[in-house]
Amino acid sequence: MEILELKAEKRTLKRSKAVKKLRDTGYIPAVIYGHKEDNIILSVNEREFERILHAGARMVNLMYNNKKEPVLIKDVQYDNVLDSVLHVDFARVSLDERVTLKVSIILLGNAVGVKAGGVLTQTMKNIEIECLPTSVPEDIKVNVSDLEIGKAIHVRELPVLEGVKYLSDAEVVVASVHHAVEVKAVSEEELLAGPEVISKKPKEEAATSQES
Numbered sequence: 596m597e598i599l600e601l602k603a604e605k606r607t608l609k610r611s612k613a614v615k616k617l618r619d620t621g622y623i624p625a626v627i628y629g630h631k632e633d634n635i636i637l638s639v640n641e642r643e644f645e646r647i648l649h650a651g652a653r654m655v656n657l658m659y660n661n662k663k664e665p666v667l668i669k670d671v672q673y674d675n676v677l678d679s680v681l682h683v684d685f686a687r688v689s690l691d692e693r694v695t696l697k698v699s700i701i702l703l704g705n706a707v708g709v710k711a712g713g714v715l716t717q718t719m720k721n722i723e724i725e726c727l728p729t730s731v732p733e734d735i736k737v738n739v740s741d742l743e744i745g746k747a748i749h750v751r752e753l754p755v756l757e758g759v760k761y762l763s764d765a766e767v768v769v770a771s772v773h774h775a776v777e778v779k780a781v782s783e784e785e786l787l788a789g790p791e792v793i794s795k796k797p798k799e800e801a802a803t804s805q806e807s
Contacts, residue, residue: 598652598654598655598656598665598729599647599650599652599655599656600655600656600657600658600663601639601643601644601647601655601656601657601658602639602640602643602658602659603625603627603637603638603639603657603658603659604622604637604638604639604659605635605636605637605659605660606624606636606637606638607636617638618641618681621640621641621642622638622639622640622641623638623639623640623641623644623680623681623682623683624636624637624638624681624682624683625637625638625639625682625683625684625685626682626683626684626685627657627664627666627685627686627687628684628685628686628687629686629687629688630687630689632687635659637657637659637685639683641679641680644680644683645680647668648668648671651733651734652668652733653667653668653696653698653731653733654666654667654668654688654728654729654731655668655685657685664687665687665688665689665690665728666685666686666687666688667685667686667688667694667696667728667731668683668684668685669684669685669686669696670683670684671683671684688728689728690727690728690729691727692727692728693725693726693727694725694726694727694728694731695723695724695725695762696723696724696731697721697722697723697724698721698722698724698731698732698733698734698735699720699721699734699735700717700719700720700721700722700734700735700737700753700769701734701735701736701737702715702717702737702739702770703736703737703738703739703740704738704739704740705739705740706739706740706741706742706743706772707740707741707742707743708742708743708744708745708746708772709772711743711744712744712774712775713743713744713772713773713774713775714772714773714774714775715739715742715770715771715772716770716771716772716773717769717770718768718769718770718771719750719763719767719768719769719770722735722750722753722761722762722763722769723761723762723763724759724760724761724762725759725760725762726756726758726759726760727758730756730757730758730759732756732759735753735754735756736754737753737754737769737770739770739772742770742771742772743772744772744773744774745772745773745774746771746772747768747769747770747771747772748768748769748770748771749765749766749767749768749769750763750764750765750766750767750769751765751766752769753769
């Protein structure tokens with residue numbers, strides 16, 4: 596697997612004004628940590644980093660201070676309003692050292708149960724895996740085409756990927772198809788009438804009629 600390179604610049608200022616100015620100039624604040632070495636705060640070009648993300652890379656060679664370090668893109672914080680990256684965490688790795696991280700689960704296909712009127716629910720969006728840095732998949736693709744109503748796909752049924760170990764419980768449900776919940780239609784007249792009020796119990800009514 597080709598490891599892409601990403602240039603970074605070392606920075607010293609952590610103040611919010613300095614971070615805002617950094618983002619305004621097209622750069623993203625970042626940090627690199629791990630392997631019992633000092634944390635280093637950096638900045639990376641926003642366009643270059645987005646190019647890396649769109650390529651599906653989870654590992655890059657980070658270039659800074661005439662140094663090259665293999666790192667994992669460990670965490671990316673987003674601005675949900677502007678749909679932009681706010682901050683990136685990079686974790687130092689060794690190419691021969693297995694790492695743990697979470698990857699997305701992507702469902703593919705149109706389940707037969709959905710065609711029959713059921714509803715597809717994805718209960719697990721991400722899964723924790725263990726593998727070598729060079730074997731990190733972009734995501735885990737799961738074909739749900741054969742999934743019928745009342746059936747589910749569990750972690751133990753996820754596709755086997757060479758060198759990748761799933762760390763989540765094997766019996767956890769990833770996706771399932773179930774019957775759609777029927778909602779009884781209520782007429783406007785029923786809503787206006789409200790619930791039926793019973794003022795007397797049957798026995799009380801009988802007793803009243805006997806007394807009279």
